[in-house]
Amino acid sequence: MFLDNLSASVLRFCRSHGLSYEAASELCHISSRYFGDIARGRTAPTILTLEKLCVGFDLTPNDLLLPSELPAEPSFRDPMPVTQIRSFRYAHLLGHGDYPVCPRCGITLEREYQAYCDRCGQCLNWKEFSKAVVISSEK
Secondary structure (H helix, E strand, C coil), X not given: CHHHHHXXXXXXXXXXXCCCHHHHHHHHCCCHHHHHHHHCCCCCCCHHHXXXXXXHXXXXXXXXXXXXXXXXXXXXXXXXXXXXXXXXXXXXXXXXXXXXXXXXXXCECCCCCCCECXXXXXXXXXXXXXXXXXXXXXX
């Protein structure tokens, strides 16, 4: 995924600016052979090389590494209401057995009222949590 996104960005930049691999590699101060391997997705560049690509192309790391079809502001920044609680059958014997569920990725959250999901980063809204539906952990 990482190499595919980087390769697509590098190729898109070269096409849009009418640059050959040699000309683009000179802009970035890296060898043309290494640049070609990066453009083809055959090698993972070092952090130093990524910095050289960003400086040479005058791009931010996000412009270089994120796929172009992503929206400008990721949707996970908009709060989603937590509306489900996962209930574990025997966990109540230990004093706890019900855990909130992330509305985006569906994982069981470690605790209530955390601002973001630990796995997907979804911003969470707890206003309607008192009306959450209990779901069983059993399939």
